[in-house]
Amino acid sequence: MTEELFRDDATLLACAATVLALDEAGVVLDRTVFYPQGGGQAGDAGTLTSEAGAVLVIADTRKHPARPGDISHVPAAGGDLAAFAPGTRVTAHIDAARRQAHRRFHTATHLLCALVPHPVDGCSITATYARLDFHMSEPLDKEALNTGIARLVAEAHAVRDRWISEAELDANPQLVRSMSVQPPRGLGRIRVLEIEGVDLQPCGGTHVANTAEVGAVVVTKIEKKSAMTRRVVLGFAEPLRAPHPQASPHGTGQAGP
Numbered sequence: 442m443t444e445e446l447f448r449d450d451a452t453l454l455a456c457a458a459t460v461l462a463l464d465e466a467g468v469v470l471d472r473t474v475f476y477p478q479g480g481g482q483a484g485d486a487g488t489l490t491s492e493a494g495a496v497l498v499i500a501d502t503r504k505h506p507a508r509p510g511d512i513s514h515v516p517a518a519g520g521d522l523a524a525f526a527p528g529t530r531v532t533a534h535i536d537a538a539r540r541q542a543h544r545r546f547h548t549a550t551h552l553l554c555a556l557v558p559h560p561v562d563g564c565s566i567t568a569t570y571a572r573l574d575f576h577m578s579e580p581l582d583k584e585a586l587n588t589g590i591a592r593l594v595a596e597a598h599a600v601r602d603r604w605i606s607e608a609e610l611d612a613n614p615q616l617v618r619s620m621s622v623q624p625p626r627g628l629g630r631i632r633v634l635e636i637e638g639v640d641l642q643p644c645g646g647t648h649v650a651n652t653a654e655v656g657a658v659v660v661t662k663i664e665k666k667s668a669m670t671r672r673v674v675l676g677f678a679e680p681l682r683a684p685h686p687q688a689s690p691h692g693t694g695q696a697g698p
């Protein structure tokens with residue numbers, strides 16, 4: 442069982458931990474700051490450093506495929522696991538830029554949910570783009586969505602998580618916006634993410650603390666995926682940090698995996 446430090450503090454970048462297990466799925470720690478892929482949000486990357494100084498590059502993070510509650514830190518190809526046997530004490534460091542991108546995009550997708558009053562039937566949040574599939578047939582206006590996002594960012598709404606009981610959730614079925622990702626049941630309580638005055642829904646992801654931190658996020662594309670699906674793709678409006686800052690004036694431009 443891995444203690445999920447990222448649930449209570451999405452700004453934590455490192456922690457001390459002990460290796461619990463090592464298998465083909467990766468390295469399981471007793472506690473971690475690494476968010477495992479889930480709820481549409483990509484997993485964290487980073488490094489594990491042993492007390493002896495060995496460094497293992499972590500390419501991705503997943504929920505363990507067989508043991509509920511365990512989180513697997515997936516080593517990059519070619520990583521040497523010899524120094525990370527169970528019992529090894531390590532420092533776990535996440536890639537801060539990747540996490541910050543996930544936080545900004547994840548909160549931005551919730552702003553989009555507030556602007557588009559239709560159920561969500563798909564979601565993907567990466568470090569370079571995010572996309573939301575809305576179950577709807579009406580067209581969406583890109584400029585209106587960008588104006589709406591910019592307004593909600595400028596209004597600087599507080600973002601916070603809290604826990605509610607399953608009974609409370611059952612009494613408020615409108616809280617569940619997503620058709621494909623139902624909140625995990627059976628624990629008696631469910632984490633909800635509130636953007637004050639804007640949006641409230643079950644979510645286990647990592648978010649910024651205020652909509653102002655979302656910054657320059659814009660709709661880059663709207664696609665009609667099917668008769669009943671409109672896909673909205675988000676990107677960063679500022680240029681990527683690159684050796685040639687003039688090379689890419691319109692952000693990532695990336696539209697899919």
Ligand SMILES: [Zn+2]
Pocket residue numbers: 480547551634643644645646
């Ligand atoms: Zn969410």
